[in-house]
Amino acid sequence: MREQPKNQISPDGLKVWRLQEIIISAVCLLIVIAVAVLSYYFHWPYWISGVLGAVWLLGSIVTVFIIPKVRHKVWRYEVHEHEIDIQSGIFVVTRVIVPMVRVQHVDTSQGPLLKKYNLATVKISTAATVHSIPALEMEEADRLRDSISRLARVTDDDV
Template identity: 55%
Template sequence: MRGEPQKRISPKALKVWRLHGVLQTLVLAVLVTGTVVLATIFDWPVWIMAAAIGVLLLFAYLMIYFLPSVRWKRWRYEVREQEIELQRGLLIVKRTLVPMVRVQHVDTVQGPILKRYNLSTITISTAATVHEIPALETGEADELRHSISLLARVAEDDV
């Protein structure tokens, strides 16, 4: 059995995922603020305010620091002549092999936040599903998209 895939996604993925965590935390902070205001107006027990603030702090820690770090450490990929291997997961590590003969097309996707950090996500489409390799440097993503499309054509010619 082969070891885990060797290639990692860009370290800038941490910044992108942490920024997403900040945005999600801000949405929750608005809800917590509303809860604290209502608790003050209607004289609810103090533990409700404390619990809401505690949930906000825990959520912020998980979404801004912990989960992006673990996600980045676990995310690996490798493109071989016959297959693409993906490894990801937080508590449960999932490894996927995508045979080149199954690849139908390959795209790069770049939203505004990824563009800001010069990153792109590769999407690999098969008949059954779409697989992603997130947060690669844009130049690397373009090269990888091109090499996967060439390998997929060669694999189709072999069938």
């Protein structure tokens, strides 16, 4: 069996993932509050709000503190001359080898949270799908995009 890919994503990626989960958790909290208010006005059993609140609290703890840390620990990538090796997953760890001859184009993207931390996602497009390497420092993402593009072009010329 192959060794794990050597490169990890930026530690700031952990902060971004946590912020994303906090935003999602806040929206879910608003829903829980809305159900509590509706329970009061429509005389629904109060245990419904209590259960939803407990589920929200437990879910928020798991998604904000545990899952991003595990995700950061597992996410790895490595670019070789003839292939790109990407490992990801939380409960099921997936390992993808993308041959350079299959790469059609490479993009970098940056949303508002990634931009705040000077991070970017590298997207590698093949005919079948798009593979992503998230939360890389901007300089690393640019270097990686250019490197993959150059290697894919060279490999394409060799065929």
